[in-house]
Amino acid sequence: MKIKKVSIIGAGNVASNLALALFNSDIEIVNIYARKIDKAKNIARQVGAIGMDDLKLINPNIDLLIIAVKDDVIEALQAEILCSIPIVHTSGSIPLSVFSRKEKYGILYPLQTFTKGKIIDMQKVPFLIETNAIDFEKELVVFVNENLSHQVKVANSDIRGQIHLAAVFANNFTTELMVIAKELLLKEQIDLDILKPLMLETIDKSFSLGPEAALTGPAIRNDQMIMQHHLNKIGEDQQLVELYKIMSTLIQRNIKT
Amino acid sequence: MKIKKVSIIGAGNVASNLALALFNSDIEIVNIYARKIDKAKNIARQVGAIGMDDLKLINPNIDLLIIAVKDDVIEALQAEILCSIPIVHTSGSIPLSVFSRKEKYGILYPLQTFTKGKIIDMQKVPFLIETNAIDFEKELVVFVNENLSHQVKVANSDIRGQIHLAAVFANNFTTELMVIAKELLLKEQIDLDILKPLMLETIDKSFSLGPEAALTGPAIRNDQMIMQHHLNKIGEDQQLVELYKIMSTLIQRNIKT
Incomplete structure (x- = not known):
């Protein structure tokens, strides 16, 4: 039918x-x-x-x-x-x-x-x-x-549940990261739009070359000086400090030894 | 000159x-x-x-x-x-x-x-x-x-430093979230590409309407049942559990009471 x-x-x-x-x-x-x-x-x-x-x-x-x-x-x-x-x-x-x-x-x-x-x-x-x-x-x-x-x-429900979980990480959490970035930029009266070209290029690169290839920044370089500087800068917001630390730890799991 | x-x-x-x-x-x-x-x-x-x-x-x-x-x-x-x-x-x-x-x-x-x-x-x-x-x-x-x-x-250096910090949150951390999503999907032999239309639409929406307007998912709805289900599912990886909890807490700061 x-x-x-x-x-x-x-x-x-x-x-x-x-x-x-x-x-x-x-x-x-x-x-x-x-x-x-x-x-x-x-x-x-x-x-x-x-x-x-x-x-x-x-x-x-x-x-x-x-x-x-x-x-x-x-x-x-x-x-x-x-x-x-x-x-x-x-x-x-x-x-x-x-x-x-x-x-x-x-x-x-x-x-x-x-x-x-x-x-x-x-x-x-x-x-x-x-x-x-x-x-x-x-x-x-x-x-x-x-x-x-x-x-x-x-x-089946197991697979759909796993896709939903992955979507929460990739999508909901990314959206919240952009909320956080927007608030950080607002402190210096800068609009979130300044990050648009960077984010579009990174998303494009993550899907074309794989997200591991698009990883840049202080954590993947293990640049302790910059990371400490960042932690000092966000020091008044303990939840952001915690997020910064756990994300840096997770990023560093990608470093090949 | x-x-x-x-x-x-x-x-x-x-x-x-x-x-x-x-x-x-x-x-x-x-x-x-x-x-x-x-x-x-x-x-x-x-x-x-x-x-x-x-x-x-x-x-x-x-x-x-x-x-x-x-x-x-x-x-x-x-x-x-x-x-x-x-x-x-x-x-x-x-x-x-x-x-x-x-x-x-x-x-x-x-x-x-x-x-x-x-x-x-x-x-x-x-x-x-x-x-x-x-x-x-x-x-x-x-x-x-x-x-x-x-x-x-x-x-100046203060402003550039703040933009760099915001870029680390929005960009480096997002890339790592996509690495995590890729690994979660691989457990069910599903390619990361399945999330591409969703992510492109969310990024587009975040820049056109603001990221707060693009926030969806169990945390912003405070759907405790789904969140507990997700935590059980990723239970063997303590760092992912920690990330899930802190991100959910941060997302819930956006809920207007």
Whole structure:
């Protein structure tokens, strides 16, 4: 069976990006549900669907229901959906077992960050898929491949969890490092933008040559004088001192002896 | 006085990028010095200069000598240069005082990472300038502005030191986070490339909307269950556990109460 008729629960950044991408790929979007009817109708209008704020009104005659809402409301929402409707959620963290009373269920996890008002090119998004049944898995792989992105990967919860953990290190922690850099620069009235060319080049180099090849700075050179100077400079903020020390230790694990 | 005739000490990534950019901007490059004559001659040939491995042979009739070598050899090299030659180094860490016996001296620090064999677009590189004399400062600003990059900033050692510290956090530590992510993914035979679209989007968002707006993940949501799950998963590596905890604490300083 081929997935052609889809409904979406949610009207946030993930839901709206998925709705637009599927609509542009000639998938029929039947219903968009959101707690706030205005938000549901707003997206529904753009994709020729019917917006609603009542789960009971969702048309059961569809091939797939996508729950694209915050992690902590998935459990409550899915309990109100008919068991016979094939269903997926889009979370990297919530396990497959949240759907254990359904017949056909799975996870369709887009490994990307979505921003309000910004349309993401879905072809550049890796999708991780897990399901409760091999035939449904095949249907979902074809569905993503034909309508969203060629970067589809079947990944069980262990693998998805490991990718999520790696993403937290590479992505969430990097973002926080930029918050810290911004605050350090603000002390001298300098804008974070001064670091943009350096960061773009380093990210590019890390992906083309590998991050080990892009490692520079005092820790990898074991330049104790500069490191001590830095520690003195941030001395009033004990948590930053601790971060500086542990990061330097981790960087030095890369030094070949 | 306008800087027109330049010599360069060094044949590494910074030296060769500067040499090519200046040559393409019609600056006359007189000498290229390197300890290894082959490396000096290789760059010299590309920019119409004379390559050499003997500092005594450097033509003193120039407007600027640029020392673009590793931090730890700047001191020894500069001691062998005539005091009357205007001189700068390109290091973010070495203080101006390394040149205190010269007449006109300064720092010309390109805030970028340079890779062997890769030509960097100098127009996208911010240059930080510090000198011992206001007239020389003006000459250097004009020199960079006309021949290298419009992003020139006069910055004393305190400011340059603070920018260097911010760059260590944003750049060196981010690179190490990508090394860690690569290792975490390798445990499941997954390539780091799977995180590329996510990281590029986050970096883009951090610079366009500010890094605080790009913060996602379990720490900023204070999702204790996922964080504990992650800590269990990396439990065998105590340094990673420590990093995860301190980064989560720092991220949570951004939560508005």
